[in-house]
Amino acid sequence: MNVYDSLEAAAVCRHAVIALGTFDGVHVGHRRVMETAMSEGKRLHVPTLVLTFSAHPLSVLNPLKEPARLATVEQKEEYIRSVGIDGLIMLPMTQELLNQSPEDFCACLIKYLAPSEIVVGTNFTYGKKAAGNTETLVQSMGDAHIPVRVLDLVEAPQSDYPVSSTVIRGLIAKGEMQEAMTLLGRPFELRAEVVSGDRRGRTIGFPTANMLIPPKAALPPDGVYVTGVVLDGKEWPAMTNIGNNPTFTRQYRRVETHILDWSGDIYGKTVTLRFYKRLRDEKKFSSITELVDAMKVDKKKVLLHFSAHT
Ligand SMILES: Cc1cc2nc3c(=O)[nH]c(=O)nc-3n(C[C@H](O)[C@H](O)[C@H](O)COP(=O)(O)O)c2cc1C
Ligand SMILES: Nc1ncnc2c1ncn2[C@@H]1O[C@H](COP(=O)(O)OP(=O)(O)OP(=O)(O)O)[C@@H](O)[C@H]1O
Secondary structure, three states, X not given: OXXXXXXXXXXXXXXXXXXXXXXXXXXHHHHHHHHHHHHHHHHHOOOEEEEEEOOOOHHHHOHHHOOOEOOOHHHHHHHHHHHOOXXXXXXXXXXXXXXXXXXXXXXXXXXXHOOOEXXXXXXXXXOHHHOEOHHHHHHHHHHOOOXXXXXXXXXXXXXXXXXXXXXXXXXXXXXXXXXXXXXXXXXXXXXXXXXXXXXXHHHHOOOOEEEEOOOOEOOOOOEEEEEEEEEOOEEEEEEEEEEOOOOOOOXXXXXXXXXXXXXXXXXOOEEEEEEEEEEEOXXXXXXXXXXXXXXXXXXHHHHHHHHHHO
């Protein structure tokens, strides 16, 4: 999959079918849009492109209100690649882009890319103040004889609301990892560098890898989780604690993971942590023995989870 950072650079891919959107998390609804674009591309014998942005518009307009990110730019690229898309246009999110009127945005698309067709969901908006919608898109593209396919939104199972990045952020913030996994179509994945902690874990029989969490990343609430750690392409069962280790004094909030039946050095490595299930709240224990006993129970639950799911 070729990756471009401007419409000008992507002009080598004129006449493609294009899927448009922010696509944070690349959830099941986003994938429906991309897969429809791909089958249209095949039908028309042209490549398929995804046109998206490197960050949420609020990261520029009002950073304090920027929603938590479900994926880093690298993860987003990887998820889109896994759909089988031919090319990705990842436009940097800038004030200039956000100032572009819906008409100008469409004019640039037509000028540089001359799409064969465009695919979006019914809630797609674009251009300055998100003033453009599917109706304006159909009209602007229609003037240039470019068809626009507007898809009904994929709904969450057993519910009457559409899958959206916003709903998934809410589930993660409540620790509802299984529900988040259903809507994402994969477990929620946190990707970050492993940094050193207090090196106390190894002294109590449970060494942990502490992760340096990107400041804008979506994060489940404090507590203990069944997780998996991906190392060199292989997933290892793991258990993760998010919190400030209240059993000990002078602590700070961290995300730390014990990888089951594994030993090695991953300081400085970037790893992917998959969240499967919340096990319990983080607790203040009155002794280290009680903490270790609780962690042994956690470990049994992790093993049970993996034996039931693999
Ligand atoms: C699965 C798991 C569960 C944990 N549960 C708790 C807990 O309930 N309360 C607590 O104070 N610390 C808890 N911890 C954190 C341990 O106190 C911590 O791993 C240990 O102090 C090592 O810290 P270090 O990584 O900085 O060396 C948990 C850690 C793991 C991996
Ligand atoms: N559930 C869905 N089913 C089908 N298409 C969708 C769905 N959700 C979003 N889309 C489409 O996918 C593209 C990207 O949308 P966008 O990233 O704004 O998604 P979103 O999940 O609705 O995000 P947010 O919750 O932040 O509004 C758009 O074309 C949008 O219309």
